[in-house]
Amino acid sequence: MRKSSFLFVVVIASQMGATKCGQVLRDPGFDLWCGEELCAWKTERGQVKRVPTWHEGDAGVYMAGTDVAIEQLTPVNSNDDTCIVFDLVANVDENSEVYFNVDIQGDGKLEMHERIPTSHWKPLSYKIRIKPPYDGIRFELTKNGTGDAVLANIGANTDHDGCNGLTELDPGPIRNGATCNPLEPTTCASGICILSSVEVASTGSAHACAGCDPAAPNCGSGEVCGLGDSFSPLFAEPTECLPTGSKEVGERCLTGPECASGGCFRLGAEPGRCSTCYGDGTCTGPAAGLQCSAGWGPMVGPEICGAGSHQVAAGQPCGTDDDCASGHCNGTVRNECDDGRPCISPADCPFGSGDKALQNGACTTVGIQGGTCQ
Numbered sequence: 266m267r268k269s270s271f272l273f274v275v276v277i278a279s280q281m282g283a284t285k286c287g288q289v290l291r292d293p294g295f296d297l298w299c300g301e302e303l304c305a306w307k308t309e310r311g312q313v314k315r316v317p318t319w320h321e322g323d324a325g326v327y328m329a330g331t332d333v334a335i336e337q338l339t340p341v342n343s344n345d346d347t348c349i350v351f352d353l354v355a356n357v358d359e360n361s362e363v364y365f366n367v368d369i370q371g372d373g374k375l376e377m378h379e380r381i382p383t384s385h386w387k388p389l390s391y392k393i394r395i396k397p398p399y400d401g402i403r404f405e406l407t408k409n410g411t412g413d414a415v416l417a418n419i420g421a422n423t424d425h426d427g428c429n430g431l432t433e434l435d436p437g438p439i440r441n442g443a444t445c446n447p448l449e450p451t452t453c454a455s456g457i458c459i460l461s462s463v464e465v466a467s468t469g470s471a472h473a474c475a476g477c478d479p480a481a482p483n484c485g486s487g488e489v490c491g492l493g494d495s496f497s498p499l500f501a502e503p504t505e506c507l508p509t510g511s512k513e514v515g516e517r518c519l520t521g522p523e524c525a526s527g528g529c530f531r532l533g534a535e536p537g538r539c540s541t542c543y544g545d546g547t548c549t550g551p552a553a554g555l556q557c558s559a560g561w562g563p564m565v566g567p568e569i570c571g572a573g574s575h576q577v578a579a580g581q582p583c584g585t586d587d588d589c590a591s592g593h594c595n596g597t598v599r600n601e602c603d604d605g606r607p608c609i610s611p612a613d614c615p616f617g618s619g620d621k622a623l624q625n626g627a628c629t630t631v632g633i634q635g636g637t638c639q
Contacts, residue, residue, distance in 0.1 A: 283339075283340035283342050283345060283401075283616060284345050284346075284422075284423060285622045285623050287423045288420070288421075288623070289339050289345075289420075289421035289422060290305070290339055290404070290420055290421045290623070291305035293419060294323065294324075295324055295326050295417065295419065298315055303335065306326075306335045306336065306337045307336050307612075308333075308335050309334040309336055309405070310333065311328065311330040311331075311408075312329040312330055313328060313333065314329050316415055318354070323417055325354075325415040325416060325417035326417070327413070327415050328406075331409060332409055333407065334407040335406050338401060338497075339401060339403075339421075339623065340466075340498075340622070340623070341401065341402055342400050342444070343398045343399055343468065345423050346425050348392065348426070349392075349423055349424070350392050350423075350424045351365070351390070351392075351393060351404070352418070352419070352420050352421070353389055353417070353420075354389070354417045355389055356387075357382070357384055357414045358413050358414070360411050360412025361408055361414040363380070363381040363406065363408045364381065364405075364408075365391060365406060366379075366404070366407065367403075367434065368402065368404075368405060369399050369402055369434060369436035370436050370439065370440065370499075371402065371403035371499065372440055372496070374437070375405075376434040376436060377434060379391065392427060392428045392431060395435075396433040398439070398443075398444045398445060399443075399444075400443050400465060400467040401467050439453050440496055440500070441474050441493065441504070443473060443500050443501075444467075444473060445470075445472050445473060446458065452474075455474055457475045457477065458474055458475070459472065459478050459480075460472055461473035461501050461503075461504065462492065462502075462534065462536050463501040463604070465499075465500060465501045466498060466501060467499040467500070467616065473501045473504075476504065478490070479520070485506065487508060488506045488507060488508060489507055489523055490520075491504070491522075492504060492507075492523070493507060494606075498612070498613055498616065498625060502517065502536070507523055510524065511523065513525060513597075513635030514567050514569070514582050514634070514635055515560070515566060515584060515632060515635060515636070516539050516607075518536060518539050519531075524539035524540075525539070526582070528543065528568075530543055530544070538567035540567040540569065541567070541570055541582045542568050542570050544557060548571070551578060552570035555570040555571035555576060556572075557569070559572060560572040560584025560588065560632060561632035566631060571583075571588055573585070573588060575587060576590055577589050578638060579591060580638065581638050582637060583596070583633065583637060584633055586633075588636075589639065593639040594633045595636060595637050595638070595639045596633040596634055597635055599634040600631070601628070601629060601631050602626050602628060602629075603626045603629075604626075608628040609628070610628055611627060612625055613625075614627065614628055
């Protein structure tokens with residue numbers, strides 16, 4: 266058996282781990298298929314097929330074509346252990362080049378690029394040690410060439426003492442929204458590590474790398490230090506410089522200048538919503554006489570004049586069809602994860618905990634962003 270020596274060490278950034286009893290990957294062994302596609306692994310390019318292996322009870326993944334890649338993002342983080350061992354069984358002929366890649370933080374930069382040898386149902390094991398802190402790993406398997414390649418029994422688990430003495434993989438400067446140690450801000454690409462308005466999704470850490478500090482903003486002319494879009498479901502929504510007035514009603518915010526409406530309605534330390542009024546404010550102008558209410562339900566969305574009243578006039582801001590006299594609110598449908606970040610699909614949402622530690626949360630429609638009554 267060939268073994269490759271890489272490792273993964275972790276620093277304690279908070280008290281929350283992200284594995285399932287030490288299991289790092291969903292669907293070890295490729296047992297769960299959704300039609301002709303893998304459920305837990307994403308096909309980046311090319312095509313994969315379910316095929317039998319050396320044992321009739323085990324299904325393998327045949328990498329069909331000359332350029333194929335599959336990947337899985339996992340929330341394993343600096344709190345889970347000091348070592349990860351990645352195992353698989355490979356059937357690779359000499360006309361194929363198959364690689365095992367490790368992308369710490371899932372930022373597109375490979376910290377490990379290891380060729381899987383030509384083999385006939387050979388078990389392989391890779392030990393990985395990572396310099397902390399880090400939030401998640403994207404594992405990737407690629408194949409090039411005209412030959413056959415089938416992979417099976419793929420799994421990864423933490424191993425407390427399994428990687429002692431191996432060289433650390435260094436993810437390098439970390440992106441905004443990732444876990445950081447306030448005593449070591451230079452680990453952040455920006456050099457700024459602050460108490461975040463939103464916990465880091467994969468670790469629960471209160472500190473995250475940021476592009477600016479609201480307490481001492483360093484943004485340029487026409488910019489404001491506000492809440493940006495998360496790079497990954499593993500990271501927090503970052504604090505960073507944004508164009509002034511660039512956010513629509515319903516988007517999350519830290520301060521009023523982020524919003525085109527000029528108002529960011531907040532309750533406590535949590536991010537607020539760009540709004541057209543405040544709960545105890547008075548609606549004026551075209552909305553005079555309407556009550557200021559939560560647009561998508563209590564504690565969820567923006568504050569809007571006439572929310573849910575069926576009285577808002579054409580051309581005025583709205584959050585749902587129920588706000589408008591016409592019964593139609595024209596704007597962008599807003600989908601959100603449970604923590605309030607915008608999403609397109611569950612793959613954009615943070616992972617759960619316990620039995621759902623390796624599963625993304627739900628992506629749910631909550632209302633209309635930047636809506637105007639028709």
